Amino acid sequence: MNWNTLLFGVFPYIALTLAVVVTAYRMAYRPFSVSAQSSQLLEQKRLFYGSIAMHWGLVLVLLGHLLALLIPKGLLLWNAVPLRLYLLEITGLGLGLWALVGTWVLLTRRLSVARVRAASTSMDYLVLVVILVSALSGVLTALLYRFGSYWFPAVMTPYLWSIFTLQPRPELIADLPFWTQLHVFNFWVFLAVFPFSRLVHIITVPLGYVLRPWQIVIWVRKLAR
Amino acid sequence: MKVRTHMSMLFHLDKCIGCHTCSIACKNIWTDRKGAEYMWWNNVETRPGAGYPTGWEDQDRFKGGWEYKDGHLDLRLHSRTQGLFRLFFNPALPSIDDYYDPYTFRYSDLFTSPEGEDQPTAVPVSMITGEVMTPASGPNWDDDLGGSPLYAQNDPNLKGLDPGVRAQLSEIEGVVFQYLPRICNHCLNPGCVAACPTGAIYKRAEDGVVLVNENKCKAWRMCVAACPYKKVYYNWATGKSEKCILCFPRLETGQAPACAHSCVGRIRYMGVLLYDADRIPEAAMVPDDQLVESQLGIILDPFDPEVIAAAKAEGIDDGWIKAAQNSPIYKFVKVWRLAFPLHPEYRTLAMMFYVPPLSPVVSTLEKALRASQGKEGLVRLDIPETDLDFEVYESLERARMPVKYLANLFTAGNESLVVPALKKMLAVRILKRQESLEGGVTEKALRVLQDAGLTLEEAEAIYRLTTLPTLEERFVLPPYHREMAAEVWKDPLAHKGETGFGYIQPPLRGE
Numbered sequence: 001m002n003w004n005t006l007l008f009g010v011f012p013y014i015a016l017t018l019a020v021v022v023t024a025y026r027m028a029y030r031p032f033s034v035s036a037q038s039s040q041l042l043e044q045k046r047l048f049y050g051s052i053a054m055h056w057g058l059v060l061v062l063l064g065h066l067l068a069l070l071i072p073k074g075l076l077l078w079n080a081v082p083l084r085l086y087l088l089e090i091t092g093l094g095l096g097l098w099a100l101v102g103t104w105v106l107l108t109r110r111l112s113v114a115r116v117r118a119a120s121t122s123m124d125y126l127v128l129v130v131i132l133v134s135a136l137s138g139v140l141t142a143l144l145y146r147f148g149s150y151w152f153p154a155v156m157t158p159y160l161w162s163i164f165t166l167q168p169r170p171e172l173i174a175d176l177p178f179w180t181q182l183h184v185f186n187f188w189v190f191l192a193v194f195p196f197s198r199l200v201h202i203i204t205v206p207l208g209y210v211l212r213p214w215q216i217v218i219w220v221r222k223l224a225r
Numbered sequence: 226m227k228v229r230t231h232m233s234m235l236f237h238l239d240k241c242i243g244c245h246t247c248s249i250a251c252k253n254i255w256t257d258r259k260g261a262e263y264m265w266w267n268n269v270e271t272r273p274g275a276g277y278p279t280g281w282e283d284q285d286r287f288k289g290g291w292e293y294k295d296g297h298l299d300l301r302l303h304s305r306t307q308g309l310f311r312l313f314f315n316p317a318l319p320s321i322d323d324y325y326d327p328y329t330f331r332y333s334d335l336f337t338s339p340e341g342e343d344q345p346t347a348v349p350v351s352m353i354t355g356e357v358m359t360p361a362s363g364p365n366w367d368d369d370l371g372g373s374p375l376y377a378q379n380d381p382n383l384k385g386l387d388p389g390v391r392a393q394l395s396e397i398e399g400v401v402f403q404y405l406p407r408i409c410n411h412c413l414n415p416g417c418v419a420a421c422p423t424g425a426i427y428k429r430a431e432d433g434v435v436l437v438n439e440n441k442c443k444a445w446r447m448c449v450a451a452c453p454y455k456k457v458y459y460n461w462a463t464g465k466s467e468k469c470i471l472c473f474p475r476l477e478t479g480q481a482p483a484c485a486h487s488c489v490g491r492i493r494y495m496g497v498l499l500y501d502a503d504r505i506p507e508a509a510m511v512p513d514d515q516l517v518e519s520q521l522g523i524i525l526d527p528f529d530p531e532v533i534a535a536a537k538a539e540g541i542d543d544g545w546i547k548a549a550q551n552s553p554i555y556k557f558v559k560v561w562r563l564a565f566p567l568h569p570e571y572r573t574l575a576m577m578f579y580v581p582p583l584s585p586v587v588s589t590l591e592k593a594l595r596a597s598q599g600k601e602g603l604v605r606l607d608i609p610e611t612d613l614d615f616e617v618y619e620s621l622e623r624a625r626m627p628v629k630y631l632a633n634l635f636t637a638g639n640e641s642l643v644v645p646a647l648k649k650m651l652a653v654r655i656l657k658r659q660e661s662l663e664g665g666v667t668e669k670a671l672r673v674l675q676d677a678g679l680t681l682e683e684a685e686a687i688y689r690l691t692t693l694p695t696l697e698e699r700f701v702l703p704p705y706h707r708e709m710a711a712e713v714w715k716d717p718l719a720h721k722g723e724t725g726f727g728y729i730q731p732p733l734r735g736e
Binding site: 024031032033034035036037038039040041042043044048051054055056081091107112115117118119121179198205206208210212214215216217218219220 | 309313415420423426429431443465736
């Protein structure tokens, strides 16, 4: 087994297993530990610039990746017109840079604001570093190896599907440049870290809020029956 | 009619001496933990003053409570969709500096300092960072009007006050303040519950206690901003919101909450109120000056056979109905009309009630006399001591603590509700003073009583419950029937011998 198979054929399954099993365990048996761990109370100004940029940048960029994974043909069709390709690439790069800057702001904030540092665990730093590497390698890939939205459907989409369908084809990654390989590997690291860190808050996004009534009243005794 | 029961507390402000014993009792039991150092689930404020957190009543900034506009009742903080878009940053959230940087002193320095010319001192250190700091604010920083030019003048309740009256508030020899102890109001229409995107906060139907489910809370921290009283706190160490739990573990075992139990001035009363849950929305949707009336309107008469029947149909047991009938809160709030909720204009229908304080009037009258005679120094009112009270009764509008100020605190600015309450309290005081000075009930005292709308029996009852209540009269606690609840949760035989065992997880930040 060579390094490529280990990192891109085996490790993804370790990461995925951890992500699913540990997250499920944690949600069910350690619910108190699941939290977004906001530090807004301790520092507001730098959080405003960092948090909004990182979150929205990442959410939108990830949605783009998801689209490329689900409808690669649609993406290629969209890119058939150069103007539309430029538009997509510029938007993606912009959002990526936004996320990168936001993550940088958050990391420096966590290191330099004494109150935030006091509330931080080593996992909090690790999470930010993983995201920073992700954003940085993603932005570099977009800058150096254009155009990503062209080759993603040809390389990444089949690779990801090969992983998800349990027929791994790590050789698809073998010839990619370093920054892109780092980007892919870092994603699996992200998944492996996910269940052990505050990242689990991602799956608790409270979309149900839009539908629920304002007030919640619970009969403790009726509940028990 | 959907009858529900509510545990309510009443604060008799005329008796509060501002000693903070309640705050300490609460802190020692509930918030003496990492991440909770800055929290005071119970705090006592000096009024006029900016309160804790500083300026919490400024809803333009903190966006707490509900807004009634065009027939709609909306959270001032956000609509549901807006709430989701502000998960990453909540602009209305107070920062730790709006509360204060919690601090302790490095007492070990007293022992470990090297020998020298000077006495060693224990330097203040932040309880968040552990670094040496200079304390610059605290939960009762403006206690007893300390630094009042900086704090008291920013009190939003002073709005609508005559500039002359405002200036008089802080004059030497005329200065006046009162205390305002505050806990969570366990509202009928809580803003915190409505603002929580996860739905982690809920109101217990059995006794109305509003609780945060710590296992569900995900630190979206909307509750902190949406509570107009700023009584939900965010624990920065565990990443969970926390709030006053009305000492429900104590209530369930027949004890009053720690703040009430420890109260030195015995200003606090606990009791059951019955209310009509169906009419909560309509009570919250009336113009400002009618809010107190509409809220009292949904508090039901526990002696009414119809109410009793409806309560039984809801499964409320006899013990609770009996407790509601003996409730001191019901007497103060509904029968005597002496108590009001704090800031009803927030429209959360707060269920803790306040008897407004009386304040000295005599010196104000003497000052007016002094001015009219153009004299310097002290001038005494030339009235026999036995008649002094009557003069005060007639001049309530000149009370040192302006009626308008009390109205801004307790009745959304409606003075016509505060004045009768103050008159009743004064009438009782006059009656009792006449009794001790003249040796019995006088004709003049009876006339004042009649003017205040009290019978002799009512006045006697108010006097007794105000000044001479026993512990059991102040705290009329219903049976919670935990023995039955435990049976519902678990089969006692199957789980015999298990109590006290199991896995206890320390409340760590993340994992």
